[in-house]
Amino acid sequence: MAPMIRRLRVIHSTRYTYDRPVERSVHKLHLCPVHDRDQRVLSHTLTIDPRVTTMEFEDVFGNRVTRFEITAPYTALTISADSIVELCDADPFAFAKEEMRPAFPPVWMPWEQAIIAPYVRPAELPDTQLQALFDYAMSFVEKNDADLMETLFAINLTLFREYQYVPGSTNLATTPYDVFVNRRGVCQDFANLFICMARLLGIPARYVCGYLYTGNVGASRAGSDATHAWVQLYIPNIGWKGFDPTNGVLASLGHVRVGYGRDYTDATPTAGTLYTAAAETMNVDVTVSEVD
Structure with a gap:
């Protein structure tokens, strides 16, 4: 193809x-x-x-x-x-069709752990809040029979379907737990929540800052021409792959990448x-x- x-x-x-x-x-x-x-x-x-x-x-x-x-x-x-x-991009889902499907939980070698350390440390939140977010993330693992890829797809779609895109409802101080409780935010908030959940599951996650091409039909999708934020997850034997929870899709030909980091401040x-x-x-x- x-x-x-x-x-x-x-x-x-x-x-x-x-x-x-x-x-x-x-x-x-x-x-x-x-x-x-x-x-x-x-x-x-x-x-x-x-x-x-x-x-x-x-x-x-x-x-x-x-x-x-x-x-x-x-x-x-x-x-x-x-x-x-x-x-x-030939096919954004091609990596998910490989016969060697990654397993959950991912296993990292010592040298890999040293490199991915900044991307597996969750946000510094109270223990009770992190526990609630971990339980929420694990509910997706359990619903998808511990299939790593299906779990990630399910989280991506759920954040799109069950969380409201409400400009002005959050700010830079909004935490992933705030987004989880209030079920609303903007692209940055959904990215931060996904990143925190992935890291709690031991999956390296990084913040991506860039742009989203919508074909100038912003009314049909969350966010028109503007800066955009999404997530890249490091999947064993596959590499970094983009997930856009704001729109419930994988990053593809509409996502222009500009910067990566642990969070927004890095990019x-x-x-x-x-x-x-x-x-x-x-x-x-x-x-x-x-x-x-």
Whole structure:
């Protein structure tokens, strides 16, 4: 079967305004998409106003990062990234059809344990909350006869079907337990809950930040053109595979990967430190379109 190819253009613009001049600030960006076997970056242009000198490097998670510093006073900052990527995927379910199906619980060799350690440590929550989340995760294992893949598919679909997508209902301080109890949130919250459940089951999980192409029919799916978050799970003998609990699907030709990490803070699109006590207003505009 010949692989499917899709080319997408992502334009991500962020504008900050301040109520008083900012004397100095330092910024870090994750805006350049991942370039690998399944996703090729054909072009990437970054524009920053006011003009600055940038430095690029690869962080410990393999993300491409841009860093810059502003030392002259300013009251507005605009950061725009324009990228064209080519996505390649023959069949997102192909890995689940292999005869060597991974078993539950997964068994990790000592050297593997050292590498996956950051991705199997759950969120630091009270014991009672972690126990409740573990029991919830184990209920999926029991319902699916300890079949690892069926368990993961079931969790992905349940978070999509039984949890409400409600913009503004949560914030960066919302915990996986909060999402579990309230049964609502946004893509970041569903990703965090899935990650916590997977880690409690001994399955390495990492946060993925990127974009979702919806064909501009956002009313039919949760989340239109915007930054998006989903999960990658490390499955024995298969590798990292993407699950999108916000939409109940596996990550495929509509998901543009930009950054990975233990959580949102490792891969946030824009982050910075101001050395002035100024009130900040941020506006973000994202468009994702298909190109020939």
